[in-house]
Amino acid sequence: MKLAVVGGGSTYTPELVDGFARLRDTLPVSELVLVDPAADRLELVGGLARRIFARQGHSGRITTTSDLDAGVDGADAVLLQLRVGGQTARERDETWPLECGCVGQETTGAGGLAKALRTVPVVLDIAERVRRASPDAWIIDFTNPVGIVTRALLEAGHRAVGLCNVAIGFQRKFARLLGVAPDTVHLDHVGLNHLTWERAVRLGGPDGEDVLPGLLAAHGDAVAADLRMPRALLDRLGVVPSYYLRYFYAHDEVVRELGGKPSRAAEVAAMERELLALYGDLALDEKPELLSRRGGAFYSEAAVDLAAALLGGGSAPRTQVVNAYNRGTLPFLPDDAVIEVPAVVDASGAAPLPVPPLDPLYAGLVAGVTAYEDLALDAALRGGRDRVFRALLAHPLVGQYALADGLTDRLIAHNREHLPWA
Secondary structure (H helix, E strand, O other): OEEEEEOOOOOOHHHHHHHHHHOOOOOOOOEEEEEOOOHHHHHHHHHHHHHHHHHOOOOOEEEEEOOHHHHHOOOOEEEEOOOOOHHHHHHHHHHHHHHHOOOOOOOOHHHHHHHHHHHHHHHHHHHHHHHHHOOOOEEEEOOOOHHHHHHHHHHOOOOEEEOOOHHHHHHHHHHHHHOOOHHHEEEEEEEEOOEEEEEEEEEOOOOOEEOHHHHHHHHHHHHHHHHOOOHHHHHHHOOEEOHHHHHHHOHHHHHHHHHOOOOHHHHHHHHHHHHHHHHOOOOOOOOOHHHHHOOOOOHHHHHHHHHHHHOOOOOOOEEEEEEEEOOOOOOOOOOOOEEEEEEEEEOOEEEEOOOOOOOHHHHHHHHHHHHHHHHHHHHHHHOOHHHHHHHHHHOOOOOOHHHHHHHHHHHHHHHHHHOOOO
8 A cells, every 4th residue: 555645754753654664453554664854854744754664673665755646646545634834924914914903823714715815726736747647546545624625626526535633633632631532532524624613522332321411510610711612602512613703703802813923834834944854863762752742643643544545445334533525414505515524435425424413603704715615616726815815704704894904905915926817
């Protein structure tokens, strides 16, 4: 089995490689190709990846290349984890929206739109080259904004599934609080990428006992602290929102916080420099503890489970939270909206499972952000100032024409090098 990772020079990659090494019985990788144009980073990451495989006794071969076409040739699955513009572009995404009094964040709001505009054309070009080199390969997208990028891939006819680590992060956290094995915890996880709620936590199976009320009663303070939301809000809602909901539920508070401290991008860039220095140590043969602070916790386990299900042939299908076409799952959304819910995954792809009706409190926000994502994809595919303005005006975190105008000008000014139409 050959897997290729586009963006293989990312500091995330050792987390992924560690999962491939530990879970080789689940996903028997014979060849892993790390593809990245940044040769210096790729050499450091690739060296550590080989040492991780060697330490854990994995017989698979790890190669590195800056040649995308050669790297994906003959691949069974291709994982996308790229960041167009690097941390420099991310820092801009997190800062210029603050000038208009709006949240600066890399996956939502105006910054998230900027990332989508830079990313979608690049990902579609990569996907076309994957299709030519390996027509049957599955594309697993971990590149943000996952919902918009996955929809772009699906609309272009690619064999693609979107993946995020939020759901598996909640599963592992709840399992730890409950003192149970993670695979016994099943989430009623529903919404869009980075806009989800855990409505139930069931033990033993999808129809098992819902222990969320008891979990919140016993551990609500800890859960609320992780989310940086009030415990009283969780008690009133009776659900656990994704931590990305804080940008909606406490927008003005977050803007004040972000305006008074260094950006997350600056913190990550410093962390990446330290990680790359560690990766260059030839004695290091495991992922360093610092990597856990980089983000992407449990990404490797989620990626292994998804790839194994997609490439499992006649093996039993798996249930996993992924990003896939709605196809009637949430009846108030179009069928071609991309939602994030539990799905049955097998060699034919991902089919969302039925979910109970969504409370209007959440359905309204989901519908609004879906409309924004539709307009954002249109802007990413066809360009133009008016399309950018329309997407921003539709976003629930913007919604005012003067704000949308100011944000549009700033977005274009800070991203001109990535927007040929500009």
